[in-house]
Amino acid sequence: MSLVPDILQINQLTKQYSCGHRALDGVSLSIKRGECAGLVGESGSGKSTLAKCTLLLEGVDGGEVWLNGQPLHSLNKKEQREARKQMQTVFQNPAASFNPKLKMIDSLLEPLEEKKGQVPVFLAHACESRERMASALLDMVGLDAAHLYAYPHELSGGQKQRAAIARAISTEPSLIILDEPTASLDVLVQADILQLLRRLQQELGLSYLFISHDLAAVYSISDRIFVMKNGQIEDVFESKDLYAEERHTYTKTLVHLFEQ
Numbered sequence: 580m581s582l583v584p585d586i587l588q589i590n591q592l593t594k595q596y597s598c599g600h601r602a603l604d605g606v607s608l609s610i611k612r613g614e615c616a617g618l619v620g621e622s623g624s625g626k627s628t629l630a631k632c633t634l635l636l637e638g639v640d641g642g643e644v645w646l647n648g649q650p651l652h653s654l655n656k657k658e659q660r661e662a663r664k665q666m667q668t669v670f671q672n673p674a675a676s677f678n679p680k681l682k683m684i685d686s687l688l689e690p691l692e693e694k695k696g697q698v699p700v701f702l703a704h705a706c707e708s709r710e711r712m713a714s715a716l717l718d719m720v721g722l723d724a725a726h727l728y729a730y731p732h733e734l735s736g737g738q739k740q741r742a743a744i745a746r747a748i749s750t751e752p753s754l755i756i757l758d759e760p761t762a763s764l765d766v767l768v769q770a771d772i773l774q775l776l777r778r779l780q781q782e783l784g785l786s787y788l789f790i791s792h793d794l795a796a797v798y799s800i801s802d803r804i805f806v807m808k809n810g811q812i813e814d815v816f817e818s819k820d821l822y823a824e825e826r827h828t829y830t831k832t833l834v835h836l837f838e839q
């Protein structure tokens with residue numbers, strides 16, 4: 580048994596919205612260091628709610644969330660704000676991820692500057708100036724330094740999503756939560772972004788929670804897949820076992836849909 584705790588360990592999480600809807604109904608999930616865990620399920624199954632509860636943006640009604648062995652569920656508000664800095668996010672709509680009034684250099688460096696001087700090893704060579712650090716980040720995601728002083732509306736959707744990924748990796752977070760990061764992009768750009776995420780994960784040893792309703796996208800990037808339905812995890816397996824006979828009936832239905 581490994582003595583290194585999982586990056587993320589979620590135990591029996593429940594969340595009921597005030598309207599009475601139970602969006603999470605005893606969800607358990609774990610992510611190992613350096614792993615990409617895929618979370619797939621149809622619209623309304625509770626995927627984004629799980630992301631928001633993990634990020635402490637929504638309160639929960641029961642269960643536990645452990646990050647790096649730290650019990651997030653029992654922290655006070657101030658401690659939660661600190662703990663949240665160990666996680667970064669990339670969402671579906673890259674346009675909404677950036678303040679339209681900020682130049683890319685300022686948006687890119689915002690999380691890093693909040694951490695006050697804790698520059699990750701992969702940026703150490705560039706830490707003598709903001710411009711060099713932001714250029715190095717853009718370079719890591721395949722964007723030209725010419726974009727440094729651009730405003731978000733001057734970048735394409737795919738370029739903005741690359742910049743969002745650059746910002747997410749900038750603090751060397753313990754976990755990056757990617758909630759439908761390719762859903763708003765056309766098919767070719769989607770493939771590029773998935774390839775970029777995979778490369779960065781391997782180069783930097785990142786841990787991802789990759790959320791999507793698109794089984795093909797989840798399958799292409801994940802080490803393990805969690806299948807969610809009606810607020811519950813129905814199936815968990817190594818990606819290579821997607822087509823195995825013992826898959827849950829619901830997983831088989833998703834496979835059938837994605838093959839059509």
Ligand SMILES: Nc1ncnc2c1ncn2[C@@H]1O[C@H](COP(=O)(O)OP(=O)(O)OP(=O)(O)O)[C@@H](O)[C@H]1O
Pocket residue numbers: 596597598600602620621622623624625626627628629792
């Ligand atoms: N703030 C809220 N108040 C009340 N109900 C909510 C709220 N947010 C989500 N829900 C409900 O909780 C359920 C799960 O929603 P959630 O957004 O987590 O699903 P999802 O799997 O991420 O769906 P999608 O893929 O469409 O984003 C849905 O029935 C949704 O209507």
